Amino acid sequence: MTSADAVPAWLSDEWVEEVARLAVERPVVDGVNATVVVSISRGGRGSADVRYHWRYRDGVPGEGTAGAPAEADLSLAIAAGDAADILRGAVEPSVSYMRGRLKPSGDDALLLRWLASTTTSAFGSWRRRVASLSGLDPAGGGPAA
Secondary structure, three states, X not given: OOHHHOOOHXXXXXXXXXXXXXXXXXXXXXXXXXXXXXXXXXXXXXXXXXXXXXXXXXXXXXXXXXXXXXXXXXXXXXXXXXXXXHHHOOOOHHHHHHOOOOEEEEOHHHHHHHHHHOOOXXXXXXXXXXXXXXXXXXXXXXXXO
């Protein structure tokens, strides 16, 4: 396996399960009843994407699950490097979306409401917790030493 084919350690199955469990800490999106799935490309040839999902009930995010559901209202796809930049706080999800790096499919109105929720302090807290779990330094650094 070449270094270009290496899978980032923070995208392990255990990491995905823990991040899915932490979905309950995501910000509230008032009035939303929907399922959101995130797909992170691990990179490397033959590597399966990392997927997890959670459901909003009356705007409150519930605990998530690893994998993708049969149907989702909103699907978000992103490369591992771009996801790491978001977790570090080097770029906001809305900027990643505007640059075409966060690729949505599904309910456009839900996407806009979800993006708005990523500007809240609750999202900042969730992001810092996941970045810490991931071993990623804040604001642009690589894996924590």
